[in-house]
Amino acid sequence: MLFLVSDDESADVTANNVGSLLLQLQGLDTASDQARHRKANLAEREHLNAVATTVVEWERRCTALAAQIEESEQAIASAEQRSGEIDASRLRLQEQLKTVIAPREAEALQHEIATLDEERSALDETTLVKMDEQSAAESELSSLKAQEGDLRQQASNATSALAEVEASIDAGLGEIASSREQIVSTLPPALVSRYEHVRAKLGVAAAMLTGSRCEGCHLDLSPAEVDEVRRAPADALPDCPQCGRLLVR
């Protein structure tokens, strides 16, 4: 398909000029694609995600340790309370033992005391285990808390670094967009829409014809095709017969 520049009422630009403007437009669009791709794949974002994961893991561990410390404290307190009750009962039973005469009764009381002693010693064991757990959790938590400042600083630095590089890419994209707008306003709208149509399909819509080669698809045109393109009217923009891109001569 030949696109005749002079078909359009706004075509006050020459075909050569149109060709060069199209290539500039293509250059801007390619730069914009690259900037967007770069923005979507920033090492700064990857770094921030890694830091954020570390912070989340750190918070999760701190919460778990605080819960474990509280659980140990409660277990120790309830063991102490039960031990107190046992000590009181044991004292009472021993007093009773002094007053009983019947051997069977004395035996029963001694058995009760022995049962309480067993429970008391199991409670002591539990208390020791829980105290160990509590102390280990407290020391891990305190070393984690010591890392907090550094971790928060890393997160803040990573957030700023990402924001900074994103802002600079956005500024570049803004400049590209305004240059693009200027070029588009000087081109015939039908040509722009043809360009957009090809660009949507192929990414790169305008290509130079260098010798017999289309710089878009890197294929050689046949001598007859080259001849046809070369002999097209000066105000026409022919398509590459291989890839369909607008050929700039």
Ligand SMILES: [Zn+2]
């Ligand atoms: Zn081509």
